[in-house]
Amino acid sequence: SAVISQKPSRDICQRGTSLTIQCQVDSQVTMMFWYRQQPGQSLTLIATANQGSEATYESGFVIDKFPISRPNLTFSTLTVSNMSPEDSSIYLCSVEMTGLEAFFGQGTRLTVV
Amino acid sequence: TQLLEQSPQFLSIQEGENLTVYCNSSSVFSSLQWYRQEPGEGPVLLVTVVTGGEVKKLKRLTFQFGDARKDSSLHITAAQPGDTGLYLCAGTNAGKSTFGDGTTLTVKP
Numbered sequence: 507s508a509v510i511s512q513k514p515s516r517d518i519c520q521r522g523t524s525l526t527i528q529c530q531v532d533s534q535v536t537m538m539f540w541y542r543q544q545p546g547q548s549l550t551l552i553a554t555a556n557q558g559s560e561a562t563y564e565s566g567f568v569i570d571k572f573p574i575s576r577p578n579l580t581f582s583t584l585t586v587s588n589m590s591p592e593d594s595s596i597y598l599c600s601v602e603m604t605g606l607e608a609f610f611g612q613g614t615r616l617t618v619v
Numbered sequence: 620t621q622l623l624e625q626s627p628q629f630l631s632i633q634e635g636e637n638l639t640v641y642c643n644s645s646s647v648f649s650s651l652q653w654y655r656q657e658p659g660e661g662p663v664l665l666v667t668v669v670t671g672g673e674v675k676k677l678k679r680l681t682f683q684f685g686d687a688r689k690d691s692s693l694h695i696t697a698a699q700p701g702d703t704g705l706y707l708c709a710g711t712n713a714g715k716s717t718f719g720d721g722t723t724l725t726v727k728p
Contacts, residue, residue: 507664537714548707549662549718598661602714607652610661 648710
């Protein structure tokens, strides 16, 4: 397994602003992912954070709204840009281990007011 | 699009009862995971099943992967209030996971 740390754990932000969420892993991993969990719902994959290249986004998510960085094999950031109340969610990063399973950080609970 | 259907969506039982949660898909997955999530926390991995027909036991929890690797079940024996939480199944291919909608379990003392 891996130890995954996310910062911040929670934040309350004004609409129209942006928030950058950090994800730090205690070991080098090939694949990192960002998920969104809207209130009362399950997890939806936003994008795959690729080291050394642009992130790969899932249908319904775009780089302008959710820019992602992956400068090395242990760190990634997700920015939620120009926020609206609809962006209020839990944002989670995960890492893939052994090609079979993913481990998650504790999540960032975002409230946009 | 790969979809996972979980049932039931909500389950409220008394302490000591048994329960089964189902996870079904029309897609084949390389592996399937079960997670448990508590409010304000990220999902915590309970088990990964890989082989069709595989059965894994984790104390009072029994996990089964269907022969065709499209469906799975989670059975809890003698449920306890500490089992309360959101249970999520996820099918994984090439490291990417598709999640079911979750089953919210409440175990009353």
